[in-house]
Amino acid sequence: MAKKKCGICGKELGFWDNKMPLKDGVICYPCLFNKGNFYGGADQRHMNGFLNSHTAAEIKELMDNPVKLETIKRKVAPVNHHHHKPIAQCAFCEQDIYKNDAPLNFKDSTYVCLDCAAKYRATKAYNWASEHTIEDFKESINQKVDFNDINFKKAQKELKEIEQENAKKQAEKEKRKQEQAAIKAESVYYGGYYFDIDKRKIYAKTAFHGIEFFVNADEIVSYRVNEKGHDKNKHHVFTRAAVGAIIAGPAGAVIAGTTGGKINEYIDELGVIINLTDGSNFEVSLLNAKNNKADGFFVRHAYSELNHVIAILDSWKATEKVVEDTKDNTDAPVEIRRYKQLLDDGIITQEEFEAKKKQLLGL
Template sequence: MATICSFCGNKIGFWSQQISFKDGKMGGKCLIKYGMGTKWNFKPGAREYAKEHTVQEFKDLIASGKTFKDVQSKYLTDDEKKQAANDAKYDELMKKYDKMLPIFQKEATAQFSHYIFDDKRQQILQKKTFLSDPRFINYSDIISYKVNQSGHDEKKHHGITRAVVGGAIAGGVGAIVGATTGGKQNDYIDHLGLIITLKDGSNFEIVFIRKIEQEKANSFTARDDIQRFNTLVSMIDAIIAKNNQTAKTTSTENTNPDPADEIRKFKKLADDGIITQDEFEAKKKQLLGL
C-alpha cells in the first residue's frame, strides 16, 4: 500500500525522503516546501520536531505565518546550533551579494580578476567563486600590500621569486614590474600577484599571471597584465595614502579638544569655587582666541 503525504495528499515515492509525525508522514517535496529538508537530507532538528508534534500542529504553525526555522533551535544540539547560526549568516551574506553585485558592476571603478573596486562606495567586492564565498572589503581597512612575483629564464627553469612590500609599512613603492625586481626581468613570468593586507591581519591576493600560464615576459599578454597590475598598485597606493591622511587628521582632532567642551569644564570649576571668575574669563578668552 502506497504511503500518502499528509500535507499534499500525493503518494510518497519509494526512493523519496519522508519524515514521520505523530499521526502522519511528510514526503520529500513538502520537506523542501516547508523548510524541513532538502532533496538529499533532513534539516537539523526536523525529525526530533516531527516526533513530538502532530500534522495539524505543524499546519497550525505554518498558518500562523511562522516556519520550521522559528522553532528549530529548540531541537538542535550545541554543534547544530552553531552550524545553524553559520548557515543563517551565510544566507544573509548571499542575499546581500545577490542585491549588491549588479550595483557594483554598474558603478565599477575598476575590476581585476573577480575583485570589483567601487570608489563611490569605497569598497571592494570579492565575487563568489567555486572555491570562495563573496566578501565586501572596505577601502579603509587596507593597510599595506606586497608584490608577489616569480619567473625563470629560457635556459634556467628554476623559479626566482621576489616580493616588495608597499603601503603603510614601507611607505609605498609605486610598484612597476622590473623596478620591483631590481631591474632584472626574467624571460618568463611564472607568477604575478598583489597580496593586500587588512587591519585585522588577514590578506588576499589579486593574481594576474599564474604559474600554469608562464607567460613570456615580452609578449603582448604579459605586457597587458603588467600594465593592469601597475594600475592596481597605483590605486592601492592612493587608498593607503588617503587612509594614512584620515588617521593623521583623526589623531590631530583627538589631541585638540573642542573649545566649547573646555569652556564648560572651566565654568564648572569656577562654579565650584576651584578657580576664580577672573581666571575662568581669562581661560575662556584664550580658548575662543580673543
C-alpha cells in the first residue's frame, strides 16, 4: 500500500501516523498543531468539518495569515459560551475571554485574545506568555519580535537538551557494556555468578541489570555443599551438606564427604551455599533438575564445576591467611619496640617483656 504524503510538509505518513483528511489529501498533526492554530478557541467538531472540505493549498494560505485564520474560526467553528461567564477581558481590545478560548495567559494574570494574538503573530506564544508580563509583550511588539521564532528557538533548545541527555545515557550504557564485557573476560562463570579470582570478587548475573557487583572474598566466612538426590526404585531421598570453613585442605576431600560412600541413581540438586559475615548467605546452584543419573554427563559436569568453585574459595582463604601472616611478621618489630618502651617506663616487668617478645617472634 502506497503511503500518503502530508499536503503541507510532504512527509510520508504510515498507517499509524496521526493525520487529518483534507479535500485533496491529508495533513499531518505536527503541521496541524505546530504550524497552524486551527483548534485554539474553536469547536473541534466544526473545525474538523472545515478541514475536510478544504484543499491543502487553502489550509497553507490560512497558516500564513493568522488574522484571517482567527476570523474563519470564529465564523465556521465558534465555541458555544452559553451559560458560561467570561474569565477575563483582553488587555488590548477588551473583548470577553472565555475558558475554552485558549488565549495568551501572562504571568501577571492578564490575557490577550486570539484575535489580538493573531494580529501580532503570537498565536503560539503560550509558553512565552506564561513566563512574561503584558508589559513585556507590549515592549516586544514595539521591537517587532517574532514570537513564533521565540517558540521555535525554545523548542530547539529543549530538543538539544533531550539529545544531550540521550547521548549521556547512551555513553553510560556503552561504558557499562564495556565494564561487563571486561568482567566476563576476567572471570569464570558458575551457577549465575562470575568469580574474578585475581580481584577476589563475585558478581551476580541478573535478568534486568546484567552483571552486578555482589560480594568481596573478605566477606565470606564459610561454605557448605548442598546435595540432594534419590533412588528411583526405593524412592529414597537423601540430603547432605558438607561444611567447609574455607581453611586449608583439598577440595576433593569435601566432595568425597558429600557422597558418604553410597551410590545413588539420581542427583536432583547440587550447589555451594556461601555464608557471609553479615549472617546472610547465597547459593551457587550448579544443578537443579530431577532424574539426572548420577553417572550421567550433566551430573559429572556439575561435580566438576563444584570442585572448581570450592578450589576458588579455598584459594582465597589461603591467600588471605598468607597476607595476614606477612602482616603480623611485618608488625612484630614495631610491637617489640612499643613493649620495650613500656618496660623502660616501668609499666611492665622484664619477664613480661621477654614473654611478649618471644610470642611476637614466634619462638
